[in-house]
Amino acid sequence: MSTESPVGSSDGRGVPDITPFPVNGEPRAPFAPSFTQPESLQTFLAELLADQQRLQTPAARAAAIHEVQPAAFRGERFRDLIPLTAPGPGEQYAFEVDLDACSGCKACVAGCHSLNGLDENETWRDVGLVLGGAPDHPFQQTVTTACHHCADPACLNGCPVLAYEKDPVTGIVRHLDDQCIGCSYCVLKCPYDVPKYNERLGIVRKCDMCHGRLAEGEAPACVQACPTQAIAIVKVATFSSETTAPNPQLAALSSTDSSYTRPTTRYVSKRELPARLRPADADTLRPQHAHLALIFLLTGTQLGLGLMIAALLPGVPAWIAGLGWAFFFAGLVASIAHLGQPFRAWRVFLNLRKSWLSREAIVLGHAFAPLSLYVAVRFGLLDHLPPPPSLVRAHLPEIVQLTGWAGAVFGLLGVFCSGMIYADTRRVFWRPAQSLGRMLGTVLVAALTFTAPVLAAAVLAAKLALELVTLRGSSHPARLQRGPLLMLLSGRLLAGGFALAFLIMHEPVLAFVWLVLGELAERTLFFRAVDSPKMPGVPAV
Known part of the structure; x- marks a missing residue:
């Protein structure tokens, strides 16, 4: 079986387009097992496993590109996904998420976990799901999220020991591990469930936008891990405290008043979001920690x-x-x-x-x-x-x-x-x-x-x-x-x-x-x- 490689084109960001692989020169047809008799179960399972290996998920396609052309995944190839100059006055760094490109594969979660050396059950980035639309036009969207590096962060304002700082140049909200007393009040203050308590260390930790990598011109872990380039770092204007709704897209996805902390993450899409979106876990009843x-x-x-x-x-x-x-x-x-x-x-x-x-x-x-x-x-x-x-x-x-x-x-x-x-x-x-x-x-x-x-x-x-x-x-x-x-x-x-x-x-x-x-x-x-x-x-x- 011969497979053509799709590594010849580019999407303008310096990373080759990731397009579905043809099979034998033709698009892959839907799987139809030749399973007509009970004794052919073994044959059916073999065909099913073979079909699964031919599935071209975004992660699988990116892995295939990496095998054919490793240079496509070197650090410099991701520099179109990050700003190469420091923010100017009235600006800061922020995440930008292309909702149309996000497939929900959680490669960003795995990349963040691996490159930041997190504990086994510790995550700084999550992927969720929102639902909406009308019965005849249903809507479903996966949403990847981490710290929003808010312009007025509630975690920083509430911390009793000043264990948070907002970088005056980049706007990145960093947690100071050696200052934290592990009271977890920032966990209660954040309306986006960003800070996570680490029981082994007795402190809270969170996403810092891989500020060390950004300082060296390298993309953050989640940006580099995403096979569809759905995450980027951009410069955004910081909003004044008088601004009532600086981030309507994020407010629609999270059902949280964005004027409280003024989050900076930008969610973009060529599609118009339905008027009423609902998190997929809205009906899940989870009693909180007793403290x-x-x-x-x-x-x-x-x-x-x-x-x-x-x-x-x-x-x-x-x-x-x-x-x-x-x-x-x-x-x-x-x-x-x-x-x-x-x-x-x-x-x-x-x-x-x-x-x-x-x-x-x-x-x-x-x-x-x-x-x-x-x-x-x-x-x-x-x-x-x-x-x-x-x-x-x-x-x-x-x-x-x-x-x-x-x-x-x-x-x-x-x-x-x-x-x-x-x-x-x-x-x-x-x-x-x-x-x-x-x-x-x-x-x-x-x-x-x-x-x-x-x-x-x-x-x-x-x-x-x-x-x-x-x-x-x-x-x-x-x-x-x-x-x-x-x-x-x-x-x-x-x-x-x-x-x-x-x-x-x-x-x-x-x-x-x-x-x-x-x-x-x-x-x-x-x-x-x-x-x-x-x-x-x-x-x-």
Whole structure:
């Protein structure tokens, strides 16, 4: 069998055209097995395997070209796919994806994985699928995606330790591995699911557009691996913050408001995209990671703060203050377990100007010191110290009380910061009314449990109603809670119901036990049922 080589022509980018190979001088005909009798099964399988070997996928055609003409795949042949000069003022590098050329072969994923030395289950580039069109004109498109190197990157703005930097010349958003503490907040902030947590290293990593290769005039791994030249690096104009929709094509493919981070990736096509596109995995229900350490942090600090606020009121026994301090302290300690690199946690204050996570850490730390001092005085742990000056001693009760209230104020500010950490991700389930309502509600119920049980029951009932609102409609969080997370939701409502009953019966100790269990379940739902914006994927099998 003779096969003609298609390496003689070029597409204008310096890479030979990749056209289907003829078979025996004629186009390959559809496979029709000569399988007429049961005993000819072996013959049928042999013909089937032979036909599979003749399939001319883009990757197979590129491999054949490489075998015939290796020079076609040298680095300099891909320089038409990258800019050879640095971006000028008001410009930056960006990916450009030709949707008409993308075949969904995932060679870009394999090339990125190999040349960047990623771990076995680590990927910086993904390929998904969008569907749309009318029943008589259906539309299907594969979409390759990596970091969009946004003009206003949410990962950079949210990182508490400044582990991201945006190159002032190229605009490439790079992750600084040696600065990362592994808190994964950038994973929550990014609306495109770009940063990936590496459990072996305890840090987050992501695409850096192979900036080292670009600096040497070499194409990035994905660009060089694509057999159809569907990916290129181009210069784009950076958009001002006043621009509302700088990237309508990407917004249509991802269903994400592109004005949030102003992504720069360009998706081009000669075809007009349908008005309503839908990711192929839109109906796939995937409960999110539980973040157990954060569950204990949020529940512990908020229940503990509520109890210590109650202890500041006249006539409340000291043991309630001690119990509250224990919960608050346990929550702070639990937060360390959330970090992949806990010994770098001292850096958490570095992005106080932009990151709510930095603000939460600083404010809760400022709350802990005065609250600890207040509890120590209540339990007489400082009685063995030398007596203070007479002027201080005369007003010591008032000073201790003011110290306790100062700690409570810092604690409430810390709870506000905790709520804003999640509201700032712009996820619908974590909108401010839900995040702040749930967390401040936990503090208020705990504060009233031992001082005004009936009022605490009313607040808890309102909090449960706020949570049940999220069950309405067909949103992703609603379907998750009514489906895979139904047992967890039932447990939360059962615990909340018992807490309500014991509060009404003026049994605060039993009510608090059920309150703790219910709040732990509620905070687990808070993380597991959240909507997870991302680029299109593929349906779960």
